[in-house]
Structures are given as structure tokens and as C-alpha cells.
Amino acid sequence: MNISDVAKKAGVSVATVSRVLNNSSSVTQKTVKKVQDAIDTLNYKPNIAGRNLRINKTNNILVIVNSLVNTFFSKLIKGIEDTAFEKGYNVLICTTDNSPEKMMHYLDLLGKKLADGAILLGIEADGANKARIRKISESVPLVQCSERIDDSIPYIAINSFKAMYDVTDALIKSGRKRILYISADNSLFSTEQRFDGYKTALSDNGIKFDSKLVIYGNYGYRTALQITDNFLKKKIKIDAVAAVGDRMAYGALNALKNNGFKIPEDISVFGFDNIDLCHMSSPTLSSVNQNQQIIGSKAMETLFAMINDEPYEMETITDYELIFRESTNI
Amino acid sequence: MNISDVAKKAGVSVATVSRVLNNSSSVTQKTVKKVQDAIDTLNYKPNIAGRNLRINKTNNILVIVNSLVNTFFSKLIKGIEDTAFEKGYNVLICTTDNSPEKMMHYLDLLGKKLADGAILLGIEADGANKARIRKISESVPLVQCSERIDDSIPYIAINSFKAMYDVTDALIKSGRKRILYISADNSLFSTEQRFDGYKTALSDNGIKFDSKLVIYGNYGYRTALQITDNFLKKKIKIDAVAAVGDRMAYGALNALKNNGFKIPEDISVFGFDNIDLCHMSSPTLSSVNQNQQIIGSKAMETLFAMINDEPYEMETITDYELIFRESTNI
DNA sequence: CTGTTAGCGCATTCAT
DNA sequence: ATGAATGCGCTAACAG
Numbered sequence: 129m130n131i132s133d134v135a136k137k138a139g140v141s142v143a144t145v146s147r148v149l150n151n152s153s154s155v156t157q158k159t160v161k162k163v164q165d166a167i168d169t170l171n172y173k174p175n176i177a178g179r180n181l182r183i184n185k186t187n188n189i190l191v192i193v194n195s196l197v198n199t200f201f202s203k204l205i206k207g208i209e210d211t212a213f214e215k216g217y218n219v220l221i222c223t224t225d226n227s228p229e230k231m232m233h234y235l236d237l238l239g240k241k242l243a244d245g246a247i248l249l250g251i252e253a254d255g256a257n258k259a260r261i262r263k264i265s266e267s268v269p270l271v272q273c274s275e276r277i278d279d280s281i282p283y284i285a286i287n288s289f290k291a292m293y294d295v296t297d298a299l300i301k302s303g304r305k306r307i308l309y310i311s312a313d314n315s316l317f318s319t320e321q322r323f324d325g326y327k328t329a330l331s332d333n334g335i336k337f338d339s340k341l342v343i344y345g346n347y348g349y350r351t352a353l354q355i356t357d358n359f360l361k362k363k364i365k366i367d368a369v370a371a372v373g374d375r376m377a378y379g380a381l382n383a384l385k386n387n388g389f390k391i392p393e394d395i396s397v398f399g400f401d402n403i404d405l406c407h408m409s410s411p412t413l414s415s416v417n418q419n420q421q422i423i424g425s426k427a428m429e430t431l432f433a434m435i436n437d438e439p440y441e442m443e444t445i446t447d448y449e450l451i452f453r454e455s456t457n458i
Numbered sequence: 459m460n461i462s463d464v465a466k467k468a469g470v471s472v473a474t475v476s477r478v479l480n481n482s483s484s485v486t487q488k489t490v491k492k493v494q495d496a497i498d499t500l501n502y503k504p505n506i507a508g509r510n511l512r513i514n515k516t517n518n519i520l521v522i523v524n525s526l527v528n529t530f531f532s533k534l535i536k537g538i539e540d541t542a543f544e545k546g547y548n549v550l551i552c553t554t555d556n557s558p559e560k561m562m563h564y565l566d567l568l569g570k571k572l573a574d575g576a577i578l579l580g581i582e583a584d585g586a587n588k589a590r591i592r593k594i595s596e597s598v599p600l601v602q603c604s605e606r607i608d609d610s611i612p613y614i615a616i617n618s619f620k621a622m623y624d625v626t627d628a629l630i631k632s633g634r635k636r637i638l639y640i641s642a643d644n645s646l647f648s649t650e651q652r653f654d655g656y657k658t659a660l661s662d663n664g665i666k667f668d669s670k671l672v673i674y675g676n677y678g679y680r681t682a683l684q685i686t687d688n689f690l691k692k693k694i695k696i697d698a699v700a701a702v703g704d705r706m707a708y709g710a711l712n713a714l715k716n717n718g719f720k721i722p723e724d725i726s727v728f729g730f731d732n733i734d735l736c737h738m739s740s741p742t743l744s745s746v747n748q749n750q751q752i753i754g755s756k757a758m759e760t761l762f763a764m765i766n767d768e769p770y771e772m773e774t775i776t777d778y779e780l781i782f783r784e785s786t787n788i
Numbered sequence: 789c790t791g792t793t794a795g796c797g798c799a800t801t802c803a804t
Numbered sequence: 805a806t807g808a809a810t811g812c813g814c815t816a817a818c819a820g
Contacts, residue, residue, distance in 0.1 A: 130812085130813055130814085131813060131814065131815095132813085140790075140791085141790065141791045141792075142791090142792095142813090142814080142815090143790070143791060143792080143793095143815080143816080144789085144790060144791075146814070146815055146816085147789095147790085147815095149814095149815095150815080152815090152816090153789085154789065155789070155790080156789065156790090159789080159790080173566070173569040173570045173571075174570060174813080174814075175511075175570065175571050175812085175813050175814070176567075176570045176571055176572045176813095176814095177507055177510040177511040177514075177516065177571055177812085177813075177814090178511050178796095178812070178813030178814040178815090179813075179814055179815075180507040180510075180511075180796095180814090181505075181507040181508050181510075181511050181795095181796050181797065181798085181812090181813080181814070182795085182796055182813080182814045182815045182816085183796085183814085183815065183816095184507075184796070186507065188550075195536070196526060196532040196535055196536060197529055197532045197533055197536060198532075199527055199529070202526040202527045202528075202532055203527055205526055205551075206525070206526060206527060206553065209551075209553055213560075218550055218552075218567070218572065219550070219551060219552075220518075220548055220549070220550050220551075221535075221539075221549060221550075221551045222548075222549075223536065223539055230543075236503070237506075237548070239503040240503045240504060240505065240506045241503075241505050241506055241507055242506045242548065349734070349737075349738055375734075375738075378738045382738070382740070385740070404679075404705075404735075405734075405735045405738065405739075407679075408679050408705075408708045408709075408712070408735065408739070409735075409738070409739055409740075410712070410715070410739075410740065460796085460797055460798085461797060461798060461799095462797085462798095470806075470807085471806065471807045471808075472797090472798080472799090472807090472808095473799080473800075473806070473807060473808080473809095474805085474806060474807075475798095476798065476799055476800080477799090477805095477806085479798090479799095480799075482799085482800090483805085484805065485805070485806085486805065486806090489805080489806080504797080504798075505796085505797050505798070506797095507796085507797075507798090508796070508797030508798040508799090508812095509797075509798055509799075510798090510812095511796090511797080511798075511811095511812050511813065511814085512797075512798045512799050512800085512811085512812055513798085513799065513800095513812085514812070571813095
């Protein structure tokens with residue numbers, strides 16, 4: 129069942145059927161109707177593979193992400209998908225499980241024309257892979273979201289420096305001075321930016337940075353619980369905690385509780401990303417909210433513009449907001 | 459840059475290049491090397507669209523799901539993806555936002571040969587769409603996961619009846635008799651099954667079912683908080699809560715706390731799905747854990763068998779386990 | 789406004 | 805073991 133069956137049925141040429149299908153150049157209403165009827169009675173669906181081959185375009189885009197099991201990214205993907213849907217694109221999701229090999233494998237699919245472009249979500253890459261990604265970006269539209277790998281590739285994210293600056297500043301303004309900073313043990317752009325934000329806010333408020341007040345986790349709850357507990361054993365006095373992720377903030381929060389501290393009376397706790405849990409837990413958790421839907425949408429729009437040779441921004445900075453809840457008394 | 463460029467470079471025919479590419483029939487080692495070298499120096503990638511058209515197969519599968527922003531489904535998708543990756547398939551994720559139109563749109567893509575088959579995740583369908591899905595399933599491999607739409611389509615899930623039976627039974631065995639049941643306001647197979655499990659466990663333990671002890675939400679936290687609060691205003695005595703979802707259990711739990719009840723001393727609370735939050739909250743929440751990774755993996759394996767005309771199971775029932783935490787004293 | 793035809797890149801049948 | 809030739813389904817250039 130193909131286009132020529134429809135042509136035969138409708139008593140026209142395949143070209144005419146194709147024209148109706150793509151409502152390209154002018155076809156008489158009468159002919160359109162004949163063709164439509166044939167399509168309907170045969171229940172014909174155009175074969176995408178044939179079309180893709182001919183026009184050398186797939187209307188697919190790749191989303192490359194470490195893991196879907198992270199609502200930060202799944203919300204972002206929803207933004208991508210909604211916009212992709214509007215523009216007639218299908219979204220292929222590729223999860224890499226933090227494996228560079230898997231990531232490069234998926235990037236390879238772009239060369240095979242499986243998709244017209246790709247969005248890299250929160251991707252970390254070392255020197256060699258950075259170079260390969262840059263190389264690929266020279267021939268295929270690529271957009272990076274929420275983490276920056278290469279300056280030559282369009283980038284969409286919040287200003288992580290400013291966000292963590294604001295968190296730190298708010299904690300200080302509420303009277304806290306010794307803020308335990310829970311960072312992540314990676315080389316992500318956002319990690320570095322946030323750390324800079326923390327240090328700059330301290331310094332702007334005349335507080336000396338103390339490296340003993342910095343501990344490193346992996347975004348997970350258990351590790352954060354553990355490292356905070358270890359930290360508390362040292363009996364170093366603190367009056368607040370700022371974490372680069374909510375799960376880590378919860379790990380800290382529970383470690384603090386277990387050690388007899390009252391939240392927020394003794395110690396304020398501030399998270400990052402505003403996961404659903406933040407408003408369901410007790411105490412509810414103060415956190416930084418990003419609008420993932422918009423980030424995703426902007427990423428797709430940028431990619432779409434690249435694919436269609438339209439102008440686009442090299443850098444799109446989106447909004448964030450600090451949400452104050454019970455874990456802080458600000 | 460295509461297969462014939464490679465053939466030219468290697469001094470062989472396109473047929474031979476194709477054979478090397480698919481290591482089909484016998485090609486001399488020497489020829490293989492020549493071709494490989496040509497491929498490498500040209501950095502040639504076979505065009506998937508051309509291949510798909512020729513072999514009438516895409517190695518793509520569709521996953522149709524209401525929303526990715528639900529770790530239950532995203533974990534399931536991880537199971538699908540891992541298995542798909544092993545088998546050389548790419549996964550196209552289509553989110554429907556509970557819109558039947560969107561779902562049918564995506565199912566339509568199957569007819570257009572965008573993918574070789576589809577997995578339906580937790581999909582709800584009314585009479586008309588049920589019929590359309592069944593119709594589609596006659597010509598395209600389809601698998602349904604975690605919710606059942608049609609008996610003629612392979613199905614993978616836990617036994618929801620038995621799981622909720624076990625929850626209810628465990629609560630009763632721990633001395634609870636008046637168990638508030640928080641269900642969801644939908645016509646999903648699992649909803650019905652769980653409700654039956656609850657009622658049967660009551661009856662098997664000689665407890666009369668009381669319809670006043672059943673309230674309906676939408677899987678969300680806020681609604682559950684609200685309806686539980688409304689329920690408590692009626693001053694009907696209860697000593698336990700069983701919910702069909704963890705978020706609802708949390709809504710109930712917080713409503714109970716707000717009304718001065720102690721968990722679990724006054725009232726035990728049991729959730730369903732074991733979301734991450736369960737072990738991070740205080741109190742931690744007892745819940746039913748399903749192995750989504752395995753469900754997803756089995757779904758992909760079943761779909762793979764269908765695509766390749768191999769034998770497959772019409773029904774795969776996976777394990778679950780009750781996890782007892784601080785919200786119950788069992 | 790419509791038809792004829794070529795060719796996108798590939799796998800495969802049929803020769804040799 | 806290899807090559808020549810065909811056609812998968814479609815769009816677009818060209819002709820009329």
C-alpha cells in the first residue's frame with residue numbers, strides 16, 4: 129500500500145497525490161477531493177522512511193540525558209516535547225547512565241541521519257569528548273541545556289552563580305554566618321558557578337570563606353546524610369546549610385535532626401531545584417525553583433531555528449526564584 | 459557521501475560494501491579490510507533512512523506514556539531503554555498529557571512506519587479508543603504495561619489485587635480494623651483491582667466493608683490532603699489509611715498530622731509505589747515496591763519477540779514487595 | 789493544473 | 805566471492 133496505489137485509485141498521478149499530501153502547489157479542489165477520498169477509503173498512511181530519504185530530513189530530534197529518573201530533567205523534557213510537538217517534531221530520548229561511550233554512541237546516530245539535531249541535557253564531558261562534541265556540532269545542530277560543555281554551542285540555563293549568591297545572601301541577611309556548603313563532586317559548569325556564587329556572597333558580606341565548611345557529595349540522599357553526619361562529628365559550629373541539590377539538602381536535614389538540631393531554629397537548610405518533595409516534607413524545604421518547562425521550550429526553539437537556518441541566540445538565560453519554606457526562618 | 463563513495467574508494471561494488479556493513483554472506487578478509495579502511499578514512503556513516511526504506515524496518519520503538527514527570531514511569535522507561543539498547547533499538551518517547559487525541563496521533567505514527575512497535579505505559583482508554591487500539595494491534599506489535607486496556611494485547615504488570623490485599627491484610631493483622639481507603643477517580647484496571655483487593659482482605663478477615671471509609675483523589679498530594687481533611691471533619695473513627703499512591707498517602711499523612719493524630723500510634727499509613735520520598739520523609743512511609751526496571755525490560759522483550767515473530771507471553775506478572783517503615787507499626 | 793520521470797541510499801537477487 | 809541491476813516510497817524538477 130503506497131502512494132501509487134492511491135494514485136491509481138484516485139485516477140491521478142503520484143505527483144498529484146504527493147502534492148495533496150503536502151498541500152504544496154495548486155491542485156484543484158475537485159482533484160484534492162478525489163485524492164482525499166482515495167486516501168480515506170484505502171486508509172493510506174504515507175511512509176515516513178521514503179519521505180525522509182527523499183527530503184533528507186527526519187523531523188526527529190535527539191535528547192541526550194544522563195537519566196530520566198530525575199524530575200528536574202523530566203520536566204525539562206516535557207518542555208522540549210511540548211514545543212517539538214507543536215513544530216511537528218518527534219523526540220527520541222537517549223539516556224546515557226553517565227557513560228561517555230553511550231553518549232558518543234547516540235551522538236553517532238546523528239551522523240547516520242536518524243535525527244535532525246540534538247539537545248544535550250546536563251551533560252558532563254572530558255577533554256576528548258568535548259572535542260568530539262564540538263566537532264559534531266560543526267555539522268549537526270546541537271544545543272546544550274543547563275550545563276555548558278562548549279562556548280561555541282548554544283546554551284540555555286539559569287544563572288547558577290547568581291542563584292547561589294542569592295541563597296547565600298538571604299541566609300546571611302537572616303543572621304546566619306557559618307554556612308555549611310554541600311557541593312557535588314564533579315566538574316560541571318553549574319557546580320563551579322554555584323560555588324563561586326557562595327564564595328562571592330560571603331565575601332560581599334564581609335565573611336571570610338572557610339574551606340572546612342565545604343563538603344562534597346553526589347546529588348544523592350544517602351551520601352549527603354553520611355557526609356553531613358561525618359562533618360557534625362567534628363563539632364564545627366554551623367548555623368545554616370546550603371546544598372546544590374534538594375536530595376542533598378534532605379540528607380543534611382535528616383543528619384542534623386538525628387544529631388539533635390532543630391530546623392530552622394538552630395540551623396537553616398536551603399536546597400536547590402525545588403523537587404516535589406519540598407512542599408510535602410516536614411519541615412518543608414526552602415529551595416531554588418527553575419522553570420524547566422521554559423528551559424526545555426527555549427532549547428527546542430533554538431534547535432528548531434538552527435535546523436531551519438534561522439537566527440538564534442547563543443545564550444539564553446532563564447529565570448529562577450527562591451522559595452522560602454519552613455526549613456529557613458527568612 | 460554514501461555507500462557508492464565508499465565502494466569507489468575501496469575499489470569494490472556497493473553490494474560488497476553493503477555486505478561488509480551488515481557482515482552478511484562471505485566476504486574475503488582482504489576485501490573486508492579494504493572496505494573498512496575506506497569507511498574509516500571517509501568517516502562514512504550508513505544512512506538510516508535509506509536502510510529503513512529498503513528493509514522496511516526502523517529499529518525504533520514507541521513508548522506512549524501520560525507523563526514522564528512520575529518516577530514510576532521513568533524507572534519503567536529505564537528498564538525499556540536498557541533492554542532496547544542491548545537489542546539495538548532506539549526508543550521514541552511520546553507523552554500524551556492524558557489527551558486521547560495525542561495518544562491516537564502517536565499511534566498513527568506506527569502506521570507511517572516511524573517505529574516497529576509500541577509499548578503503552580499506564581494508558582487509560584475509553585470505548586472508542588479501546589476499539590481503535592485493538593484494531594491497530596492487529597497490524598502492529600503492541601504491548602501494554604502496568605494497565606490493561608485489551609485482553610488481546612500482551613500485558614505486563616504486578617498483580618494489583620494481591621498487592622492491595624496484602625497491604626490491607628498486614629494492616630488488619632497489626633490490629634487495625636477501620637482502614638480509610640484512598641482510591642483514584644478513574645477507570646484504570648489497577649484501580650479496580652486494588653479496590654477489590656482491599657475489600658476481599660476485609661471480608662476474609664471478617665470485617666464488614668464500609669463505603670464511608672472510601673474517598674477518591676487523583677494521585678496528587680494536594681487533592682489527597684484536601685479530601686482527607688474533609689473526611690476527618692466527619693469525625694468517623696479510623697485507625698489506618700491505605701492509599702493507591704504514595705503522594706496520596708503523604709497528603710493523608712499531613713492532613714492527619716494537622717489534625718493532631720500521631721503516626722503510626724493513632725493511625726498507620728500505607729502508600730503504594732515506593733517513591734524516593736518514602737525513605738527520606740519523617741516518618742518514613744510504608745509502601746509497595748514494584749520492580750519497574752524488570753517490568754520495562756520484560757515489556758521490551760515481549761515487544762521484541764512480537765516484532766521478530768518469536769513466541770511470547772500474553773501475560774507477564776512481576777513481583778512486588780511490601781516495605782514496612784515508620785508510618786506503620788507492623 | 790497535472791503527469792512523467794529521476795533519484796535519494798541502501799539491501800538483495802541473480803548472474804558470473 | 806563479487807558485481808550489476810532493481811526497487812523500497814517518496815518528492816521535485818521538468819514538461820506539457
